[in-house]
Amino acid sequence: MLYDVVIIGGGPAGLSAALALGRARKRVLLCDSGPRRNAAAVHMHNFVTRDGETPNEFRRLAREQLSQYPSVVVQDVLVGGVTGVKGAFHVAAGADTVDARRVLLCTGMIDEMLPLDGFRELWGHAIVQCPYCHGWESKDRPWGYLARAEHASHLQMFALQLRGWTNDVCVFTNGDFELPAAAQSQLIAAGLRIETARIGRLVVREHRLEAIELSNGTRVACELLFAHPPQHQVNVVRALGVALDSEGFVQVDPMSRQTSVPGVFAAGDLTTRMQAAIAAAASGMQAAAMINVELMMDPAWSGAR
Numbered sequence: 001m002l003y004d005v006v007i008i009g010g011g012p013a014g015l016s017a018a019l020a021l022g023r024a025r026k027r028v029l030l031c032d033s034g035p036r037r038n039a040a041a042v043h044m045h046n047f048v049t050r051d052g053e054t055p056n057e058f059r060r061l062a063r064e065q066l067s068q069y070p071s072v073v074v075q076d077v078l079v080g081g082v083t084g085v086k087g088a089f090h091v092a093a094g095a096d097t098v099d100a101r102r103v104l105l106c107t108g109m110i111d112e113m114l115p116l117d118g119f120r121e122l123w124g125h126a127i128v129q130c131p132y133c134h135g136w137e138s139k140d141r142p143w144g145y146l147a148r149a150e151h152a153s154h155l156q157m158f159a160l161q162l163r164g165w166t167n168d169v170c171v172f173t174n175g176d177f178e179l180p181a182a183a184q185s186q187l188i189a190a191g192l193r194i195e196t197a198r199i200g201r202l203v204v205r206e207h208r209l210e211a212i213e214l215s216n217g218t219r220v221a222c223e224l225l226f227a228h229p230p231q232h233q234v235n236v237v238r239a240l241g242v243a244l245d246s247e248g249f250v251q252v253d254p255m256s257r258q259t260s261v262p263g264v265f266a267a268g269d270l271t272t273r274m275q276a277a278i279a280a281a282a283s284g285m286q287a288a289a290m291i292n293v294e295l296m297m298d299p300a301w302s303g304a305r
């Protein structure tokens with residue numbers, strides 16, 4: 001079977017791209033399998049019309065709507081690899097290999113859990129990445145931001161915005177790095193607390209984060225901890241050899257969303273630090289439209305189906 005587009009990844013980016021391409025009457029295979037970024041989250045916020053929806057319900061609804069478009073096939077299969085060239089890709093999808101004119105990568109990113117006892121268990125409800133997603137539910141409570149050395153030069157941008165939700169914010173450097181003097185004065189002047197000692201443990205009661213205990217014994221009340229653990233691309237993206245930027249995100253042309261490999265496009269979290277479901281969905285739609293335009297400009301196009 002020759003598909004116009006094989007989309008790898010069925011999160012907000014891939015589902016949105018499939019919708020646009022289905023409505024444009026393109027033959028699409030959407031493959032989805034493996035871990036997804038918000039698997040640990042109970043609710044998805046800040047997606048207009050879907051605020052507070054569960055991630056599973058979001059995906060179920062999207063698939064239900066896709067089922068109206070006969071040229072879109074959705075399969076729960078893992079893509080093991082992509083070979084071939086633009087116009088004639090071969091995609092290993094589960095036990096089958098299918099052909100595709102174009103490939104769209106919507107595989108998200110993998111978050112690496114930080115080596116702190118309890119981090120994995122709290123990830124998604126008490127340890128989160130984004131105040132727009134989770135801030136409202138914990139407003140006016142004690143918050144922390146676990147900064148990492150990679151963020152030293154710009155961490156105040158993230159930390160200062162947290163004061164919009166609560167006046168009680170503590171930045172933890174976990175003994176990892178020296179905070180630049182300018183950042184330190186800015187944070188203190190703005191009323192944030194800074195703790196530079198190594199974190200001893202996360203104090204948890206009945207699955208809720210209560211405090212951060214430092215190695216020097218100090219306990220800092222903290223009910224919501226922000227953290228941006230390192231992330232990596234999934235294997236299929238790494239194996240394709242698409243160019244990555246200095247932070248490890250897939251480089252795309254901002255308009256076409258074309259990667260460095262001709263015929264391979266990318267949308268969603270794997271391309272940006274601006275990681276949110278609605279942003280991923282928007283970039284998926286954009287990639288789909290640009291792929292569609294490119295296909296329609298191809299002299300080999302054989303007409304509407």
Ligand SMILES: Cc1cc2nc3c(=O)[nH]c(=O)nc-3n(C[C@H](O)[C@H](O)[C@H](O)COP(=O)(O)OP(=O)(O)OC[C@H]3O[C@@H](n4cnc5c(N)ncnc54)[C@H](O)[C@@H]3O)c2cc1C
Nearest residue numbers: 009011012013033034037038045079108133268269276277
């Ligand atoms: C804990 C947490 C909570 C969050 N809460 C919110 C929130 O409330 N609101 C919000 O807007 N954003 C939230 N986000 C961010 C949001 O989840 C992401 O921005 C969004 O899911 C990105 O969509 P995506 O389609 O790019 O990737 P994903 O949603 O990660 O989807 C990628 C999909 O690709 C699949 N895949 C990967 N490799 C393969 C392969 N080889 N073959 C087949 N399939 C593959 C994966 O299984 C996955 O289903 C949260 C993130 C986290 C970590």
